[in-house]
Amino acid sequence: MSVSLSPSSASPSFGGLLSETSRQRITVLGATGSVGKSTLDILSRNPECFEVVALVAHSNVEELAAQARRVRAQVAVIARADLHDALKTALAGSGIEAAAGEAAVLEAVERPCDMVVGAIVGAAGLKPTYAALRAGRSLALANKECLVCAGDLFMAQVHATGATLLPVDSEHSAVFQVFERDNADQIEKVVLTASGGPFRQASLEAMASVTPEQALKHPNWDMGSRITIDSATMMNKGFEVIEAFHLFPLTADQLDILVHPQSVIHGMVQYRDGSLLAQLGSPDMRTPIAHCLAWPRRIEVPVERLDLARIASLSFEAPDPVRFPALPLARVAMESGPVATASLNAADEVAVAAFLERRIGFLDIPAAVAAVVERMSAGSSGSVSSIDDVLAVDAQARAFCREWIAGR
Template structure:
């Protein structure tokens, strides 16, 4: 906390979708929050604007080539400027009471883990921390007594309805999925789908990669892997339900038959504000849910044939963190290749499956004991995926 009772924040990935929504909340409540540091990958202009608006003490770009532009844009403001991966890690371990981990991709692993090891409260929006290094990450959090607050809408929903200390009473956790833009599409329609069609999510406004991952349901597979680590749940107790209205964000089934759910409008600011204000809540101008107006909520089982990425993620989870790290890396390359029109939509999951098979054959999917080993698996998976997709 700051001297005046404000919560000091470091926001990693401030110019992305989650970062922008976080800034919206922070700027609405300047009496509650003080920004210590903001980081971005290479968007110097967006970062500079955010730093000025929030009065951040430090602004960092991961890409050193963007340093000159950032320095010029912030000249005379008194805001410290830095660049490079080490500077991003420095931003993560400054005197913030909470670190918002919203960097997209494996690049978010090291700085977030650095913050965890300092015992920070982590508002976690970066999937890769758990998908690529879940065991290492959760062990580090336990060792440092760090608080992990899941910011992703589905995991935040579970966090809200999972009774503290009652994990052993849980029969199963159910993550909901909208089904994406191809929920009712045929295999042939999916085979010929364009990037523009795949990016049109029916309910959420998200970044490009997560939008494609939602369309393939790989994103839901990653969320299952995250839940496995966050809540120490084995695969048999983790389920997925397609819910097109995106109103029920997560459910917990207890052994007595009680089914608890968190509902809300599809607005990322709700789970973000829950993390920022935890263990309290804060006023938010999100649209209120009108169940009478909705009238009907529908649910259906996911189709493993049209959405093979989901069972593939379960399979990788059973294989261990080495496999899930490889799956994430392969997916990132495959999604880029699809967006670049080098492969088809259905080739995304097929590419990921081939990468896992190749790495397994090379004996590279053993449980990683360090971040360096995680990154070695990540690098090799990307190499194989690039070879297969022509990137």
């Protein structure tokens, strides 16, 4: 059963996930991250609907153990093998199994469950999230790298196993909610909205001297550090265009971006009859997460309700590709293929980390990424055939980006 509307899906079928008579079994990858914490908040508030099979985290032992105790998980897995003893100690007396290391992470994914929430940040999420699809699990996907770096591979696996893939990103969730699957061929375009970040109206001169503290002050969303910086450069929106290209049966020129500072409308679909359907909601990730967990039903989520009379007005503007070169860069990478998009992501991750460490400037982030993508794309066939191929591209692109930064 394929829920995602990918370019290769001519007639996807839609079935229900959340049963009215039994609890759904959930595994959370990236449990201690921003999306993971929001997911656990929803699961803990709805114990009659969900039971937790496994929680996976990278290195935060204390947080993982506390989460596992709170939701009574069957197993807690820490990715760093050297932290196994610490996790066992933190879970002592709870009856919750403790495991550690890459093999344990993959084993947790293979445990029978109804849905895996893929929220591991970065390329580290590729293998376990892909393993979830190979096992035919329903997947609530929050890891951008999966589709940005390996969209063709992931969507091929969705169709091969009949897995259900539901988007967690607020923009893609919004589009999914107003995308009339029976009228997919009647769609003119899909619009992803962007807040514009903290520098929406800043000049290039001002952006050249931006500090990490300024860039981390997102006007609307509370997110992790990398995605917050990516929102400030608008690289995040470029990634989302690539993701949407894989998720929905659209051509590249049917994907558009519109800056919407209030972050009330998250996505829109324009139909050939002139109708423009939009999904609105408060900027709280618990809404799209809950939509995935309960789909096709709805469950109570304690998010702030929109008061349109108080908001009074909504504004929109076209993005500026000169001040935000990450947007056209992402489109070029998407048209070039998976080597370019995997390089785009890898270089961005390294460049963002360097900016946060004050080793490069804010405008150096897209400059570094552009240099790496061009270098990686030169002489490349542009194709990959496995996750290992993607990870090899990722490693090489990171090395090139570190070289570029060292030469500044």
